[in-house]
Amino acid sequence: MASYERTFCLQVPSSTENLALIREFVAAIGEQAGFSENETARLALAVDEACTNVIEHAYENEATHEVTVRVTVDEDEIVFEVIDRGKGFDPTQAPVLPVEELIRQRRSGGLGLRLIRSIMDDVQYRIVPGEKNELKMIKKRRAGGAGGADAARPAQG
């Protein structure tokens, strides 16, 4: 069990206008948690992709709803939960097609999911009927490397 855990939460209107704000939120936490600049940029991209899916698919581009990004950091991992109350769509069940095939079909929809899967160590989806949909993305810290537990452990030891 992790000896410390910190949680951060951001709730924004469901407009793509807020994607920049969401990325900055994720980047700031990633940096504080000791992830490298490149790792932080990838985490921000994955969360951007998840939130874009929510805005475009769960809410069908209606800006009157809310997207919640909840981030939990502990010694072992950083966990992102993207929560919406829109139309449920389980991206983890969607087929991941090769990019060549997506080009042939003129479909870019599968790209975001490919990116999320390539960046994160684990991706889970949960529908709580009538309440919420939740995409959980987990990134493990690499032992001894950048973003390792030592880099983010509070200074008091």
Place this chain on the structure above:
Amino acid sequence: MTRSFSIETKNHGPVRVIAIRGYLDAHTAPQFENVVAEELRAGRCRLVVDCTDLDYISSAGLGVFMTFIDEARQAGGDIKLAAIQPKVYQIFDVLGFPALFDIQPSVEQAVARFDGAAEKD
């Protein structure tokens, strides 16, 4: 809090260079899509996208390249990418774009690829 994104187009000989700057995400991708669509509609199918000042790209931006690449090639042209920063290139790389798109270190080199193709004709 909207991060800036801007597009500038200019001619480089027979090639149209589209310089994109800033953050290309689901919010800004429609602007880019409109510009590329307009170029192709106008019969300008030899395009180089100058990514020198592109700071960020998500799948929405990548999707624009995917949407139009076949159309440009079928019209006898191409959409080439140039001067992509390493932090942006890694995203193209993750998705295998380097095997599918002609990506060059500089705008000049990308333009020259068209010229070379023209000489062979």
